[in-house]
Amino acid sequence: MRREDLLVQTLVDLADNLVDDFDVVELFTLLADRSVDVLDVAAAGLMLVAPEGGLRVMASSSEALHLVELVEVQAEEGPCLDCYRTGEPVTIADLTTADDRWPHFAPVARAAGFRSAHAMPMRLRQSVIGALNLFNDVPGALDDADLLAARALADVATIAILQHRAVRDAHIVNEQLQHALNNRIVIEQAKGVLAERAGIEVDVAFTRMRTYARNGNLRLVDVAREVIDNTVDTRLLDT
């Protein structure tokens, strides 16, 4: 299969996963394996940022790479770590020159048979949520076509994990959304209630509620509810 066709097919297969429910580790394993074919590297792996910070190894196309990635996370040094910290791709074309930069990681990577490494960030606007790591057993950097392809694979992985999280957490976010929507309405209603009770304009009513909330270290929406329920003395809101 031509390289371009394999890339398109990979992206389509991954995108199909986005439509159905899927297991994240399974998806990332597919992605890692397919990256090896598409990009003609020796091994590929994926790391995700763990909730408590730091990186977690999610999938590796080979056992040898898996051990190298674990060392990287453990020692907190290596191309993937740098990629995570900077949010930029990291390329090391020859790992024999990397001992100063990564004294723990570089020898371990070479011992596992790798001579070059590349890390692509998984990014959504400002946040880095992980990295796609590519290791080769010969020295050399990725060419422009490979970089583009690696970028595309990292982007699909990003979308996949965000989608997975969104579906898993959607009901929680939805509850918060409903609270937030209701709070907006309550505040507007309270402006009207206070405006009518005190004989003032709604803008003035808003200012009085906000001042009262700040002075009492209260949430504006709580003050609004008190105004509507008539449990706060309107005179207390006179500035």
Place this chain on the structure above:
Amino acid sequence: MEGERLLRILARVTSDGGPEPAVARVCALSVDLAGVTGAGIMLMPEDVPWGSLCTTDQVSATVEDLQFALGEGPCLDAHLDDRPVLEPDLAAPARLRWPAFTAPAVEAGVRAVFGFPLQLGAVRLGALNLYRDRPGPLSDDQHADTLMLAGLAAHAVILTQAGAPPGRLADELAATADFHIVVHQASGMVSVQLGVDVSEALVRLRAYAFGHELVLRDVAHDVVARRLRFTDSGDQPETQP
């Protein structure tokens, strides 16, 4: 093949234009992909119309306004029934589904209207509303594209709100949202004028607007500007010059 459709649409969403919030971009893209004149996204928390997150033109805003004021329309049906609602010929429908909504919508220039629910798993957010100024159905492709866009819109809403502090609407969503502020302010005022709770006051406002063939928003403006006052003397509101 659904994967290819998703990729094609994702490519458009991410490449089509820059800094606008994702939800607004999905809205704009739906107009293009579905071959319609305008679109809007309505939120319906707990099955009650709240307002629009975005609209692409004035007529779309009117379509949402009407549904909010009248409590009927394609978005409501799509959300409540969990399926697309399609009316390809609003001026001469096979069946009059929305007795109150239809005439004012046609007068505003709507000749075809389609509602697609915004859902993510079990979460039901509201609906994507499309309208066209000429009658006619959506093609199969347009229908399938819109289904997918509605799904992406739901994702975008949840992902955007996930980044907001609890209890607050995400800034990106609030920036283009229209939730009928003046109507809620008027409800507050009328609740004091009539000595009823705020939801009852809103019912009274809607009834007044409907009975006098006025736009709810205009009635609310009059209340807030103190040109219109509600009293219970004979259940007729007093008007002040």
